[in-house]
Amino acid sequence: MKFGHFDDEAREYVIETPLTPYPWINYLGSEDFFSLVSHTAGGYTFYKDAKMRRLTRYRYNDIPTDSGGRYFFIKDGDDVWTSSWLPMKKDLDFFETRHGMGYTRITGERGGLRVSTLYFVPLGETAEVQKVTITNTSDTVKTFSLFSYLEFCLWNAQDDQTNYQRNLSIGEVEVDGSAIYHKTEYRERRDHYAVYGVNAEIAGFDTDRETFVGLYETLAEAKVPHAGASANSIASGWYPIGSHQVDSTLQPGESRDLVFVLGYVENNAENGEEKWADDAKQVINKTRAQALLARLSTTEAADAAFDALGVYWTDLLSAYTVTSPDDKLNRMVNIWNQYQCMVTFNMSRSASYFETGIGRGMGFRDSTQDILGFVHLIPDRARERILDIAATQLPDGSAYHQYQPLTKRGNNELGSGFNDDPAWLIIGVDAYLKETGDYTILDEVVPFDNNDALAETLYTHLTRSFEFTLNNLGPHGLPLIGRADWNDCLNLNCFSTTPGESFQTTENQAGGVAESTFIAAQFVLAAGQYATIAERGGDTVQADKARTAAAGMSEALLTHGWDGDWFLRAYDFYGNKVGTSEDTEGQIWIEPQGFAVLAGVGVEHNADGTPVQTSPAFRALDSVDRLLGSDHGLVLQYPAYRSYRIELGEVSTYPPGYKENGGIFCHNNPWVIIGETVLGRGAKAFDHYRKIAPAYREEISEVHRTEPYVYAQMIAGKEAVRHGEAKNSWLTGTAAWNFVTVSQYLLGVRTDYDGLVVDPQIGPDVAEFTVTRRARGATYVITVANSGRDGSRASLEVDGVAIEGRTVPYAPAGATVQVRATL
Ligand code: GLC
Ligand code: GLC
Numbered sequence: 001m002k003f004g005h006f007d008d009e010a011r012e013y014v015i016e017t018p019l020t021p022y023p024w025i026n027y028l029g030s031e032d033f034f035s036l037v038s039h040t041a042g043g044y045t046f047y048k049d050a051k052m053r054r055l056t057r058y059r060y061n062d063i064p065t066d067s068g069g070r071y072f073f074i075k076d077g078d079d080v081w082t083s084s085w086l087p088m089k090k091d092l093d094f095f096e097t098r099h100g101m102g103y104t105r106i107t108g109e110r111g112g113l114r115v116s117t118l119y120f121v122p123l124g125e126t127a128e129v130q131k132v133t134i135t136n137t138s139d140t141v142k143t144f145s146l147f148s149y150l151e152f153c154l155w156n157a158q159d160d161q162t163n164y165q166r167n168l169s170i171g172e173v174e175v176d177g178s179a180i181y182h183k184t185e186y187r188e189r190r191d192h193y194a195v196y197g198v199n200a201e202i203a204g205f206d207t208d209r210e211t212f213v214g215l216y217e218t219l220a221e222a223k224v225p226h227a228g229a230s231a232n233s234i235a236s237g238w239y240p241i242g243s244h245q246v247d248s249t250l251q252p253g254e255s256r257d258l259v260f261v262l263g264y265v266e267n268n269a270e271n272g273e274e275k276w277a278d279d280a281k282q283v284i285n286k287t288r289a290q291a292l293l294a295r296l297s298t299t300e301a302a303d304a305a306f307d308a309l310g311v312y313w314t315d316l317l318s319a320y321t322v323t324s325p326d327d328k329l330n331r332m333v334n335i336w337n338q339y340q341c342m343v344t345f346n347m348s349r350s351a352s353y354f355e356t357g358i359g360r361g362m363g364f365r366d367s368t369q370d371i372l373g374f375v376h377l378i379p380d381r382a383r384e385r386i387l388d389i390a391a392t393q394l395p396d397g398s399a400y401h402q403y404q405p406l407t408k409r410g411n412n413e414l415g416s417g418f419n420d421d422p423a424w425l426i427i428g429v430d431a432y433l434k435e436t437g438d439y440t441i442l443d444e445v446v447p448f449d450n451n452d453a454l455a456e457t458l459y460t461h462l463t464r465s466f467e468f469t470l471n472n473l474g475p476h477g478l479p480l481i482g483r484a485d486w487n488d489c490l491n492l493n494c495f496s497t498t499p500g501e502s503f504q505t506t507e508n509q510a511g512g513v514a515e516s517t518f519i520a521a522q523f524v525l526a527a528g529q530y531a532t533i534a535e536r537g538g539d540t541v542q543a544d545k546a547r548t549a550a551a552g553m554s555e556a557l558l559t560h561g562w563d564g565d566w567f568l569r570a571y572d573f574y575g576n577k578v579g580t581s582e583d584t585e586g587q588i589w590i591e592p593q594g595f596a597v598l599a600g601v602g603v604e605h606n607a608d609g610t611p612v613q614t615s616p617a618f619r620a621l622d623s624v625d626r627l628l629g630s631d632h633g634l635v636l637q638y639p640a641y642r643s644y645r646i647e648l649g650e651v652s653t654y655p656p657g658y659k660e661n662g663g664i665f666c667h668n669n670p671w672v673i674i675g676e677t678v679l680g681r682g683a684k685a686f687d688h689y690r691k692i693a694p695a696y697r698e699e700i701s702e703v704h705r706t707e708p709y710v711y712a713q714m715i716a717g718k719e720a721v722r723h724g725e726a727k728n729s730w731l732t733g734t735a736a737w738n739f740v741t742v743s744q745y746l747l748g749v750r751t752d753y754d755g756l757v758v759d760p761q762i763g764p765d766v767a768e769f770t771v772t773r774r775a776r777g778a779t780y781v782i783t784v785a786n787s788g789r790d791g792s793r794a795s796l797e798v799d800g801v802a803i804e805g806r807t808v809p810y811a812p813a814g815a816t817v818q819v820r821a822t823l
Contacts (some may be wrong), residue, residue, distance in 0.1 A: 001702040006695070006709070007098070008327065008346060011313070011335045013709040015039045015097040021705040025353055025730070027101035027343050027473035027516070029121035030312075035128050036351060037104045037119050041099035045128050047192075047264040050350045050357025054157040055182075055194050056150050057263060061355060064714035068151060069120075070262070072132060072491060073225035076111055076144040080225050081107035085113035087219035094784075101339060103306065112138025113250075115146075122305035123312060127292060128343025129212070129301055130358045134258070135443055136250035138329075143249040147225045148260055151209060152182040153196060158256060158358040171240040173207040174219045179293060180207055180242040183284055191275060192266040193503035195289040196242035199259045199297040202352040203247045209239035219602060224658070265289045265799070274655050318374045320743055328695040333742055336695065336709045341373035341709075345381070347731055348405070351598035352549045354713075356565060361402040361411050363383050364389060364484065366733055368428035369384060373736025375435045375481060375774075376751070382432055386806035387446055390425060390461045394643040395448045397468030401504075414505060419472060419482035420519050422465035429462060430529040434751040437776055439809075442537060466530045469523045470549055474515035474571065476560035477552070481516040483508065483637050483649075484649070486591060486668075490516075491649025492572045503650035514569045517561040521595035524550050525534035528599070532753065538741035541612040554601045558593075558616060562602075562757035566623040567592040568618075569637070572647050579637070580684045582657075586648075589637040592622040594671025596676055607718040614695055618679060625684070632710040632724040633692040634665035635717035657720025664715040666692045670737040676761075677745040680791040685764030686746055693738065700724070711735055748794070748821075749773050749782055755807040756780055758796055758821050764788030777813025784821045 003024075004015040015024060017273035025043060028035040033052075036043035036058075044058040060067040063084075072083050081090035084097075084106045094109035103120035118131040136142045136603055154160045154167050160790050174181040186193050186776045206212040206224055211233035213222045224230055230245040248256055265288045267273040277283040296302055351357035367389055375382040392403045392410040400410025400526075410653040424658040434439065441458055447463075448454040462582055472480045483504050484491050492514035496506045531546035561568050569579025569589040579589040596602060611618070628634040640662025641652035646688030654661035669692050676685035690696045692715065700706035705710045711734040714724035746751035748760030749771045764787065771782045784794070796803050797820040811817045 001700070002708075003701055006327075006331050006698075006706075008331050009337065011099065011317075012098045012100040013707075016095070016100070018095055021258055021702055023353060024097075024099070024707045026103055026104045027347070027730075028103060028104070028492065030121060030342070030346060031123070033121050033126040034346065034351070035119065035121060036353070038066050038069065038353075039099070040066060040086035040800075041071055041106055041117070042066035042086065044068065046263060046351070046631075048358065050155050052185055052406060053155060053192070054160070054357070055152040055262065057153040058161065066334060068179065068595045069218070070128075070130060070148070070150040071219070072115060072117060073147040073149060073222065073223050074110075074112055074113060074115060074144060075147070075228045076142065079111055081108075081115065081581070081757065083112050089220060101317075101335075102309050104636045105506065107296045109137065111751060112136060112140070113142060118306065120306055120309060124297070124307070124309055125263070125292065125770065126265070127261050127296070129296060129302055129305065130260040130262070131299070131306075132260065134248065134250065134254055135255040136252055139252045141249065141251055143247075145203065145228060146246045146248065146258070147230070148196075148198065148244045148246075149212070149219075149222070150196065150240065152184070154184050155190070157356075169237045171235050171237050173235045173240050175205055175207065176286065178244065179286075179288065180201045180205060180244070181289070182240055182242065182277055184240065184460070186284060187281075189480070191268065192264060193284055193289075194242075195261070195263045195264075195286075195292045195293065196668065197243050197261050197289075198246065200246050200291070203556050204228050204232050204245040204246045206233045206243040207240055207671060208233035208235040209241045218453075218533065226310070226333055228609070241252045241538075257302075259296055259299065259302045261293055261296050261757035263289060263292045294558075299565060309417070313737050316377050317748045318772075319774045320749075322747055324766050326766055328690075328693070329742075329766065332693050332695050336741045337711075337735065337742065338373075338377065338732065340710045341370070341387065341739055344370045344731055344733075344735050344809065345374045345378070345385075350405075350784070352728075352730045355729055355731055359639050361404045362389075363400070363402050365418065368424035369733045370427040370429045370547060370736050373739045375431050379432070379438075381437045383436075383438070383441055383550050386428060386432060386441065387458070389428075390446045390458055391448075391450055392421070393448055393464065394462055395454055396471070396623060397464030397466075397564055399425070407538055408446055413806065417483040417508070418485070418504075418514065419469070419480055420485040420522055422468040423519070423522045426462050426526040426530050426533075427522075429458070430533065433533065434753060435775070438708075438751075439536070441460075442533070445729075459533070462533060463542065466527060466546060466549075469519065474513045475575065476571060477556040478517060478561060478571070479517035480512070481514045481517035481519065485516040485518045486522070487518070487651070489654070490570065490578075491651075492578075492647065494568060494649060495646050495822055496639070496649070497646070503653075508708060509573060511742070513571070513575060514573050516590040517557060517567050518595060519597050520553050520557045520561055521567075521592050521601060524554050525595070525599035527553065530674075536753070550694075557596060559600055561592065566620045567596055572645070578648065585639045585641045586637050586651075587639065588623055589629055590603060590624060590634055590665075590668050593624045593638075594675050595674075597675030598671055600678065603678060617675070621672060621675055621679065621681075630664065630713050630718040630723070631668065631691070632718075633670050635662050636660055636665045636720075637662055638719075640717065653718055655720070657717040657723065659714055662717040662719050664692065665719050665736055666702045666711050666715065666734040667732060670734075670741040673741045674745045676749075679763060680793070682761035682788055683747070683765070685761060685766060686763045689746060690743060692741075711738060747771055749780075751775050752807060755809045757807050758782055758794055758819055759806045760786060760794060760821065760823065762782050762786065762788065776810055778811040778815040778817060780808065780811075780817045780819055781818040782821060784823075786823055792823045794823040796821055
């Protein structure tokens with residue numbers, strides 16, 4: 001069942017009913033000011049940091065779901081309703097929400113009034129615009145009032161939910177003309193405040209929640225809109241809100257625009273700005289806020305800002321586009337997957353409807369992988385991100401597992417010891433170098449442990465990453481796992497017996513020899529990449545060392561990491577095998593199968609270059625298919641654990657079929673898909689891809705439940721009670737890895753050091769397609785005629801001339817290169 005449809009021309013998902021199976025959200029903002037907005041106008045806004053600078057309040061775990069947003073109440077005669085359906089839930093004659101690139105438009109119509117609100121954050125502004133267009137669709141004159149409504153958060157979102165003894169006494173506001181100012185704590189250490197204004201004369205305002213809503217009323221019963229008149233309340237403590245009353249009379253067919261602006265403003269003493277407007281230091285200096293409101297005070301100004309946003313996205317998304325007969329493929333590649341990659345760049349794992357914005361910092365492993373998904377869109381910011389992340393690496397090559405975005409410092413509470421972290425840095429830098437050819441990044445001097453005295457070149461950081469694994473090998477020559485590897489829940493050294501204790505940070509048992517085959521596979525890939533980087537920098541000694549180490553690790557994996565039909569997952573603390581047919585549960589795990597094959601481990605070739613069908617790589621992926629496959633994607637392991645296995649850590653704490661215990665983790669399915677393309681099995685690869693890609697799941701939205709336009713971290717696995725149900729949408733490494741998979745391996749166009757590789761492996765269902773790729777200033781138009789036969793590889797013609805191999809040499813900036821690929 002569908003609840004809307006894609007409008008690809010407009011780059012929008014159009015939601016046709018408020019009754020979606022879960023709130024379907026969007027993100028506004030791409031610089032410093034961000035908003036989450038659901039299809040019924042729920043969500044919240046913040047400046048830079050979702051925990052420390054939250055402007056508006058949101059209620060998690062509330063009944064009904066999704067309470068807290070920015071709403072417009074209409075009082076039309078005796079009828080009171082809200083145009084976003086929630087919170088009043090009055091029947092609407094028309095409802096539609098369009099989520100687009102950095103904007104959302106919500107339209108509700110009732111009793112001859114159509115109210116359409118466009119929410120967006122203009123480029124260069126620290127503000128959310130809410131442009132409301134009201135149209136009289138009846139054949140009589142209409143006189144009515146509109147009441148805006150939002151609730152302020154007292155800045156620190158965590159404190160805001162816990163410290164009521166203080167917070168209920170400190171709320172302060174000012175009202176000046178049509179602008180409402182939220183200035184809690186401004187009298188003391190804050191130099192920032194929020195403003196909520198509208199470009200029209202107001203008939204009244206409210207800033208005190210209890211006055212506007214009532215104490216025992218719900219938002220649907222809010223007193224002021226039902227009374228039809230604002231009370232001009234001034235909040236003093238309790239719960240500050242912002243509400244304007246705007247009265248209108250519209251002739252039949254007539255429309256009126258109102259531009260509401262919710263802004264964040266800082267008066268910066270260092271820039272010579274006065275904090276106060278008066279000598280008594282009671283009134284905020286509002287100069288900056290007034291300038292902000294003035295910039296957006298007309299419909300034309302708001303429209304121009306909106307148009308500029310559209311141009312920004314058109315330009316961004318033109319770096320990689322595909323035209324194929326498969327609309328779902330086109331919309332994933334051209335629009336939504338890239339859009340989600342940008343959102344993960346902006347948000348990391350902080351703020352979504354599953355992440356509260358007050359929990360995690362930026363992950364070392366998460367952020368380095370995210371780079372793979374957005375480096376082609378914003379290479380300069382990827383460069384900056386790489387250097388920020390590298391500065392949190394420790395001198396022995398290990399890394400703080402997380403760092404805080406405001407301070408960019410490593411998080412001491414969590415510390416280090418996740419032994420996959422170091423190699424991701426190499427993988428992220430490799431992607432950057434291939435995309436940009438900017439080797440100067442390797443010479444950048446970057447601190448270790450955020451300490452300038454310990455600074456070394458980025459190249460040295462990569463060397464330490466590489467050596468870290470070699471310095472931390474276990475009894476089988478496989479890498480020690482530490483607290484966990486990519487799988488946060490495989491905690492083989494830290495046994496927790498106390499309820500509520502963190503599995504990852506509980507004390508490691510002494511003498512742990514637990515080893516990870518995943519890190520082994522990851523090392524084979526990363527060491528190979530590091531060898532290339534070293535060689536190009538003239539360091540042949542390190543290059544040789546790395547190649548030898550990669551070959552040795554590959555050997556160790558095939559010898560000690562092989563179970564007979566697939567790769568083992570680990571050796572535990574006691575040296576016992578994890579992920580073996582000898583066990584009754586958790587016999588096979590997905591991570592090492594996909595990653596080993598994508599790194600080339602166990603791929604043997606015949607004399608004519610074709611892969612040997614009986615080689616370990618084929619057997620591993622055939623086992624994956626047979627044992628991990630399901631209608632909704634590949635589960636993480638099988639059979640799931642049914643009882644608590646203390647020696648494995650968090651993994652078996654999840655009920656069977658959920659999360660890391662047999663859930664479909666959409667982040668690691670791509671590794672298998674890439675593996676299939678390495679083996680030349682495009683049809684199988686594309687099949688796996690379609691199972692989890694949201695656009696292909698749109699038809700089963702009632703099962704999938706989360707947004708049909710973005711990936712979720714997890715879909716419940718085949719042993720789950722609710723197989724096929726997704727959770728944790730938006731902020732997941734799934735976005736980056738699926739974009740890598742579809743753009744670089746299925747469609748097969750990827751940047752390499754000396755040219756653009758064209759090597760599609762998508763099977764027969766997409767017989768022809770054209771990819772347009774902008775890389776290093778040139779544009780490549782690649783037309784593919786695809787038999788889709790397993791094992792066939794592309795022959796290339798570049799500007800009409802056949803070439804050897806599958807790498808198109810880079811052309812000078814400004815050039816357009818025509819490539820024909822036939823397979
Ligand atoms: C979450 C984490 C990620 C981890 C994965 C598997 O998505 O953000 O770092 O790799 O879970 O446990
Ligand atoms: C839990 C989750 C995992 C996530 C981690 C983040 O272990 O299962 O997916 O990566 O928490 O701390």
